[in-house]
Amino acid sequence: MSTKIFLGLIIFCASFIQNSDAQNDYRVGLLPAINVNKPLGRGWAVNFKYELRQFALQGDYSTSPVSTFKYDLSDFIFIASKKVGLNNSLSGGYLFRLRGTTVVHRTIQQFTIVNSYNAFRLAHRISTDQTFEPREPAEFRLRYRLTAELPLNGESVDPGEWYAKISNEYLNSMQDGIYDLEIRLIPLLGYQFTDNNKLEFGPDYRISSFLENAPRSVYWLSVNWFVKL
């Protein structure tokens, strides 16, 4: 996988993003996250993720963007997983979201398959979650995420090397009898410090509400730090 191919993919993704909703609202923000994983033996592991959302700009494509630099929310996610095969794991967890004084609770179930090929790795993640928020109907989601990890040098990602990670996720949501679909496209550039320590960054594009309403777009600058203890 050469750097040229990765840059080509980024340009392709960027063109998809620009063309997808030329006349509608958008928001831009930062999405830093820390992800800590601790193996417990016999295939069990626990995972903790802390993610923070910070908005920077908002507007629509017909006017100049307005600077709205403000902290939005924090997510605290706890997941326990069990390997159920060579490449498969079954997980369950809980998300605790703090948005101002509002507390949101989410239960999560997921199944992941990671396949290794000669020059890349491909991961499928199927998950369901149930979100409970005060004064809001419960939201139920069914999600599918496909992720490809491509080394930018050699046939595998080794310590001290860069890699590309491209994710595409489809989130089917049902809330108070109303169905919605959100699509995410996330091309990231990653650096592996050690096998247990990786940093990834890049755009995270999300579009939702486009089935029956004006699409709502969010452009995040995503920064993910993965640590295995």
Add this chain to the structure above:
Amino acid sequence: MMNPKNLTTFVIIFLSLNVIQAQTKFEKEYRLKNSSVPANAQAFIDSLHFQEKVKWYFEENNTGNSIEAKFKTHKTKYSIEFDVDGKLQDVEIEIKWPDVSKSVQDQIITFLDANYGFFKIEKIQVQHSGASDSVLHFLNDKKTQDITTRYELIVKTRLIRKVVLFEIVFDEKGQHLSTAQIQFKNIDNLEY
């Protein structure tokens, strides 16, 4: 409750300590330009009758460094390993189970049956090593004179209620030589 900014600072400091402790293992493979390949390694590849596009790699690890030439011809994957001075170490060719002779198959299956309750052969490579001229002669003319042949199998099995992969090496008659458990690379960034 702790302020999110304070919490972030605490977590970053805690995890940074972990980073410092974790930087002890070292294994790295990267592409090598043709101009950086030792002349005798390049000459060996040029002497092969099949001329396919060859990708060169340099591998660094705790036990020593090596140079590998990888290519595919007639739908078969070849990996030819040299030391850093370009001296041939071995040739690995990916094969299928039916390509292994019946007598060797029987020996391997007897060993696997005796040692593992459940197993699945995921991948087989045949390794050839010996004097450079002999191996070259074998690759070009299929004459098996003065070369050592081994079979390297990647086998999936269970160990203490956990699915694991083993790399098991057999000699040319199917006699067991060595077993090593394969350590998986971290996939946290693909799972979560």
